[in-house]
Amino acid sequence: MHTGVPTVGHMTRGGLDSIARRRVPRAVVDVVMALLMVVGGLGMPVRAPDGPVLRDPDVWRALLVLVSGVPLAVHRKWPLPVVLVVALAVGLLQAFHYIPPPVGEHGTTIGVSYVMLAVAVSVTAVRSSGRTATLMLVVLAPAFIVGELLMVPDYGTAAATTMTVLLAVAWAFGRLFRARKTMATEALERAAAVEREQAANARAALAQERAHIARELHDIVAHNVSLMVVQTIAADRVQDRDGAKAHELHRSIEQTGRAAVTELRRLLLVLRTDDEEEGEPSRQPPQPTMEQIPALVDSVRAAGLDIDFVTSGEPGELSAGFELAVYRVIQEAFTNTLKHAGHTSAQLSLTWQRDRSLVLHVCDTGRRPGHEDTPLVRTLKGAGHGLVGMRERVAAVGGTLRTGQRPSGGYCVHATIPLPGYGTTGPEAVPACDPGGATCPEPGPLHSGETAEGDSAP
Structure with a gap:
């Protein structure tokens, strides 16, 4: 002893x-x-x-x-x-x-x-x-x-x-x-x-992992909390005149909160230090994939954003990391629209380019007249790191990201995600949204200035 x-x-x-x-x-x-x-x-x-x-x-x-x-x-x-x-x-x-x-x-x-x-x-x-x-x-x-x-x-x-x-x-x-x-x-x-x-490599790996965790937390919390705030404000406004609509919004808030908790639980399980036993099924909830984009669009529509969602081309195969990057970029673009433009119209376009790349556009029409300084915009507006996270995600999968304001008002996010084994350049690839050009899908091209970091500006 x-x-x-x-x-x-x-x-x-x-x-x-x-x-x-x-x-x-x-x-x-x-x-x-x-x-x-x-x-x-x-x-x-x-x-x-x-x-x-x-x-x-x-x-x-x-x-x-x-x-x-x-x-x-x-x-x-x-x-x-x-x-x-x-x-x-x-x-x-x-x-x-x-x-x-x-x-x-x-x-x-x-x-x-x-x-x-x-x-x-x-x-x-x-x-x-x-x-x-x-x-x-x-x-x-x-x-x-x-x-x-x-x-x-x-x-x-x-x-x-x-x-x-x-x-x-x-x-x-x-x-x-x-x-x-x-x-x-x-x-x-x-x-x-x-x-x-070795110490420098360890510090770099730690910094990279911390940046990855920060992006995940930002995307999970910012999007879901923004939806919950939007839906809460909307429910409060219609509570007296339309109880059924308010009840529906409260149910949507509950679903959004549960979804946020589920994603946070997945992230926390990833951070566990003990490894799962070999052959044991993973206990982690699955990461978001492109199959969940329609559900994402529906949840944002329920928050008051009018979205036109179109796809074209023959879908190609993407790895889980690529699909997560696409999902998070779209999610953050919608979150920024809600934060800076409020209840407005937006367009989501996914274009598959001959098994070489996936081109996505998220454009909104800006704030509607009479909504220049609504309580919703004042509540959600802030100097976040949305575009920084989007750029990092797209760069991690070898893609490119272009963002900027449209001449007629509104904001556009353009991303080109190469399929595994291909780059983003070549005769088959769709050209990027050149500032001031006409290559962006309707409703219009970008301004000549681009936002390099932070959340999208109104």
Whole structure:
């Protein structure tokens, strides 16, 4: 049974992991390394039992050892000056016989001072660019070769070869370490770039999904609530003189409200995070399709909008997403007409173009005389996002949308929806409602201006 109290093993592992994650500051590591080198240089014997005779230690020897070791503490900040100072100090130590040559009559001797030089060369190769590191090796190697030939004439060749190999190995180790570090850094940068790209894609997908949900909510709520407001106002007006008509309007309000609840329930079910079991029938109500357009027209007619609905051509096959886009565009166009023109006349035209595209027009005649500022228009008018949603829906299925006011009054919405596998252009496609042209169906063409966003203007 879990008691919520950490066990000893858990605490031990946690403590070890915490210690492992701790890092000693680099400056502390560098200072400790420099001190160890200095202590080793000062503490090495003056002469081996059978070794060469060296100069007795004095202040100058101690000073040169300090100069060759202390700069290693700041090698990360000034790598090139450090290696030059260390090389000069080591060369002077050998020249004044404070340290034995690398190769002599008593064999090979690689003391602490030569190790200091190798460390400085290696660190400089790591910290410097390839050009600088190579230039350093080209300068130091010949200098030590000449020095060994002059200081150890009997074993000059062997001593020079030993120093050259020492410098070359230290340089190669530094360059290899730098290459591995560069590869690791690039790998981390690529991983970070991939992570940023994934995060950006996730944000884009989230924004796209939010826009889709916003369009659905707008279309469902705006249309149904607009119908309910229209029908409520109409029922209130006829309540006293025509009770039967008012009762009919109240029933229509109830049906509209139920339809809105059904569509909202469908949308909420889509937003559920738990997936349905494989093979289980979907519990979501079906999305609106083109078969429901006549019912949509009837519901808008019941709200007081006089609609002339015509279709032509041989219907083609559309996917569910395409049919939903067509339905929502028509629904939003009717909603805008109710909001901005009130009880007026409108025309809905659906034209199937030889199995290539579906062209739809929704045009109204504008506000009727005497209805310029009715309570209905004042109640429903607002700066919504109807046309923005229509444009996004049509663009999502590869179609085009044109909107604008007609010269004789009213407003038109023209959309061309390509059938799957076809575009909206070509000799068989119906031309768009060019502003000021005559390609729009009666009752008239559009003005030259188009509404780019927001709800349609009166």
